[in-house]
Amino acid sequence: MPPIAAPGPSGDLLLKVTPPRVPRELVLRSRLMAGDVRLRECPVLLLQAPAGFGKTSLLAQWRREYLGSGDVVAWLSAQQRDDPSRLIQSLALAVRMGAARPTFGHTLLDSVTTPDGLEGITAWLAEVAQSALSLVLIVDEADRLPPASREALAYLLRNAPPNLRAVVAARADCDLGFGDLIAYGQCLVLGQAALRFTLEETLSLVQARLGARADADTAARLHELAEGWPLGVQLALSAISASADPQAEVLTMTAPRGGLREHFVGLMLANLEALDLAFLTRIALLDNLHPELCRMLTGDDDASRRLERISRETPVFVAAEHGDWLRMHTLARDALRQRAEMLPLTERNGLHARASSWLAERGLLEEAAGHALLAGEHDRAYDLAERSLYESIMVRGRQGAVIAWLDRLPEAELDRRPRLLLAAAWSLALSERHEEAGRLVARILAGPEVDAALRCECALILGGAAVFADQPDRFADLHDPWAESPPLRDPLLLFVHANRTAFRTLLEGDPALARLRQQQAPRGDFGRALEYVDRWGEFIVGLSYVWEGQVLLAESLLRPTLARADADLGRRSAFSCMLAALLAAAVWELDRPADAAALLANRLDVLERNGLPETVLLAYRTLARAAMAEGAEHRALELLAGMHAVGVARGLPRLCLASLGDQVRMHARRYRADSCRRSCEQIDALMADPATPRGRLWRRHADLLSELAHGYAAIAAQDWRQAIEPLARAEALVLELGQTRLHIEILGLRAFALDRCGERSQALLREAVDLADTYGLRRVFADAHPDLGQWVLDAAPAGAGRPTPAAAPVRPDAERDGGRPRSTPSMALTPKEREVLELLARSLSNKEIGRAMQVGEETIKWHMKNLFAKLDAGTRKQVVQRARILGLLSEEG
Structure with missing residues (x-):
């Protein structure tokens, strides 16, 4: 009787x-x-998130990294019919392929009867431990098991030997039984929040797919x-990749009835039960969601569990703000609110x-006021608004919300409610609507019971x-009369006054003293009440650092401040945009242009309307210099023309001067004397x-821009002697500032x-380069003039102040050796086998490899035999193909 053949892997x-x-x-x-x-x-x-959160893509990234560090990676895509016996066979085959060890798991794969259940898992674990491989097991779609x-699988992970690590991906609604591993710190869970793309990641993906x-801005809108x-993000990119005008396509998508918007919503709400859809339709009237609020609104006693389940199963909810509070994805909320509009009016009013x-x-008075207004309870809404809006602008920085209320409040209500009038004046003052703020202040000061504290607050406004x-x-003129002893009692206003004192000192040209003044602001345990005005203090300190060129200190201060402002106020809030x-x-x-572009992406329009003039100038100047560095001079000139237009529209002549001055600087780079x-x-x-x-402080800044422009114009005409005088006058003004x-x-x-001019200049050059090195200013000379930048490279010693030549783009490993294929470090192959594999991939014969x-x-034939066996290949071409797959x-490059 012939022997029974082993079944082998299917x-x-x-x-x-x-x-x-x-x-x-x-x-x-x-x-x-x-x-x-x-x-x-x-x-x-453990990666746990609903569909569409890039779990498999992240696993693919990690697999490449693990292979690059020399680990053996066993990949397993789970399926619904993977009973324990089939799972054991899959695990054995995964290690056999990943480690290129044809004999691994032969008792599990090649025998007539495979050990079942935990016995089989134990045998697999024992063989992994005995192999001494540094093994990473990746299990994708484990929710299908x-x-x-x-x-x-849970038993396998609880009993894993030291040489085994595991990465498991599953949908969020799946309980894999890892609770004890998580509790004891043996399992780290990455959920929706971790897997969402950051703006920088979206920018990288858009650049890879669409290039120039x-x-x-387009990537940020997307x-x-x-x-x-x-x-x-992937769906949007697929939709616009075939478009001749991606920018226009994205604008179409962001429209309320954009086709892709409807597609997004369909994906988010797919497979929802009717009860879930009705529940979401009613709570979509809320901006922020709490289980108890949702229960009270819908009458659903199971609201908490329903929220939790929908959050696990769909991407409808995008962020946990704090505690039990949730927020709905904007696209889903907008679509569901359209459904809510079809509810009977009496039901909608009752919900609000x-x-x-x-x-x-x-105590959430601002949100309560908005719902009272929508419910038709106008007097109650105005009362709640009066109690909350002053705090909204002063404590929470919600300037846009206050202005929105101002636009829908009757004039008579404003005069009846002085607290509302103050909130409106503060909001309008911190925008381009400063003339309206002045009219509101006049109405406040015309009222009864105006004391010194109120007059001082009006001066602050x-x-x-x-x-x-x-x-x-x-x-x-407004600040100085109250500078020494302001008659203020509110710690909030005292902090605002301290910030203004620091800014006043900065205007006089003493950044270090300005920082000291800011540090003298009132201190104490004020909780969140002073958080917003405290950030304004950090803004002023950051401005002082940028003002004097301390860019390293500016970044260390502003980076965390901007992150907090983006999280609390929103990325497109005026304050966040100014920090950016x-x-x-x-x-x-x-010299981090990509970082600068990401910070300003889709923010310039907010700055144009609501930004401090200095931040508008800096944003336009940074973007114009970035465009010039990329060789897009036409784009740089367009940006500078845009800055001029903003200066005209907002009545800010210094922006017009800065625009013209930067245009002179740009033309001087190419010695265009007539344009200059x-x-x-x-x-x-x-x-x-x-x-x-004509004021002293304003003229000093304006004169500096003018003198510098004339110095650049003389450089453009190559009238070097003529350039020295305006540059010297500009330097005197710079030192004052x-x-x-x-x-x-x-x-x-x-x-x-x-x-x-043929005169000695090396001492002056050395001083400039040494100062640039001290402050970390890597672009200062190249941005001033390309010939100056080259002269510094040729004549100055090495240092951070020297402009860095454009770095060659980093290429993948496959391209670093003239585009030749390279083997990755791995325990699966010996060093000699890896070397043979590289040469084989270049189509060399055995004799040439030898x-x-x-x-x-x-x-070489002996090494080839081992490669054929380990990679389960029948031809030389299959060896290379299998090596690439694994x-x-x-x-190849």
């Missing part, structure tokens, strides 16, 4: 353990690198449309009224309006205009001009 098992193809545009998520200490030291990683196999066809949902009562009882109107001399403009200017000087001359004539005309401010970065630029330009390795042909050979 074809579908081979497909289960074959890793997916890695797309070329895969976004490498640096914050989720497998080598991160937090991820590397945990024996089990039947209950018995989930228990077997889409700018950073990111905000999808709110970081990876599948949403119940929401208002619940929120008011818990008008001072803020003067700052946003770029009227520093008026700001000084400061930080972008700092990181640009540190015409821009300088426009500057002179603007300076001579009787409508142009304490603007060290600009002082370094002028030092470099003066040295450059003196050198062209000559290259300086060994005999028989030795990640043992990088792709």
Whole structure:
């Protein structure tokens, strides 16, 4: 009787353990690198999120990283019919393929009877431990496993030997029984919040897919449309990749009835039961969700569990704000609110009224006021608004919400409610509507019972309006009478006054003293009450650092401040955008253009309307310099023209001067003397205009812009002697203002001009380079003039102040050796086998491989035999293909 043949692995098992193809545009998520200490030291990683959160893509990224660090990776894609016996066979085959060990698990795969259940898992674990491989087991779609196999997987992880780590991906609604592992710190869970794309990751993906066809603003709009949902971003990219105008396509998508918007909503709400849909329709009337509020609103006693289940199963809820509070994805909320509009009016009013009562009882007065208004309870809404809106602008920085209320409040209600009038005046002052703020202050001061404290607060309001109107001399006149002993009792207003005192000192040209003044603000345990005005203090300190060129200190301060502001106020809030403009200017000087572009993406329009003039100037200047560095001079000139238009529209002549001055600087780079001359004539005309401010503080900044422009114009005409005088006058003004970065630029330009005049300039150049090195200013000379930048490279010693030549783009490993394929470090192959594999991938014969390795042909045949066995291949071509599939050979360049 002939022996019974071992069954061996079936074809579908081979497909289960074959890793997916890695797309070329895969976004490498640096914050989720497998080598991160937090991820590397945990024996089990669990990715749990609904469909569309990029779990498989992240697993593919980690697999490449594990292979690159020399680990053996066993991949397993779970299926519904994977009973414990089939799961054991899959595990054995996964290690056999990943480790290129044809004999691994032969008792589990090649015998007539495979050990079943926990006995089989134990045998697999024992063989893994005995192999001494550094093994990473990746199990994708573990939620598809039947209950018995989930228990077997949990048993495997609880009894894993030290040389085994595991990564498991599953949908969020799946209980894999890992609770004890999580509780004891043996399993780290990454959920929706961790897997959502950051803006930087979306920018990277858009750049990879669309290249120069889409700018950073387009990518940021797309990111905000999808709110970081990876599948949403991918769908949007697929829809616009065939479009001739991606920017226009994204604008179409963001429209309320955009086709892709409807598609997104369909994906989010797919397979919802009728009761769930009705529940979501009614709670969509709320901006922020709490289980108890949802229960009261809908009458559903099971509201808490329903929220939790829908959050697990769908991407409808995108963020947990704090505690039990949730927020609904904007796209889903907008679509569901359209459904809510079809509810009977009496039901809608009842929902809003119940929401208002619940929120008011818990002190959430602003939200309660909004729902009371929508419920038709106008008097109650105005009362709640009066009690809440002053705090909204002063404590929470919700300027837009206050202005929105102002636009729908009857004039008579404002006069009846002084607290509302104050809130409205503060909000309008901190925007381009500063003249309206002045009229409201006049109404406040015309009222009865106006004491010194109220007059001082009104001076603070008008001072803020003067700052946003770029009227520093008026700001000084309003601030100085109250500078020493303000008659204020509210700690909030005292903190605002301290911030203004610091800003007043900065205007006089003493950044260090300004920081000291800010540090003298009232201190104490004020909780969240002073958080917003405290951030304004950090803004002023950051501005002082940028002002004097301390960009390293500026970044260390502003980076966390901006992150908190984005989280609390929103990425497109006016305050966040102003912080971003400061930080972008700092990181640009540190020669990180991509970082600067990401910070300003889809924020410029907010700055144009509501930004401080200094932040508008910095944002436009940073973007124009970035465009110039990329060789897009037409785009740079367009941006500078945009800055001029904003200056005209908002009545800010200094922005017009800065625009013209930067245009002179740009033309001077190419020695366009006539263009520089015409821009300088426009500057002179603007300076001579009787409508142009004449105050000392304003004129000092304006004179600096004018003198510097004339110095650049002389450089453009190559009249080097003529350039020295305006540069010297500009330097004197810069020293008065304490603007060290600009002082370094002028030092470099003066040295450059003196050198062209044949005079000694090396001492001046060394001083400029040394200062730039001290402050970390890597772009200062290259941005000033390309010939100056080159001269510094040629003449100055090495240092951070030297402009860095454009770095060659980093290529993947496969391209670093003339495009030749390279083997990745792995325990699956010996070093000699890896070397043979590399040469084989270059289509060399055994004899040629032997000559290259300086060994005999028989030795190469022996190595080839091992490669054929380990990779389960029948031909030389299959060896190379299998090595690529397993990640043992990088792709050719």
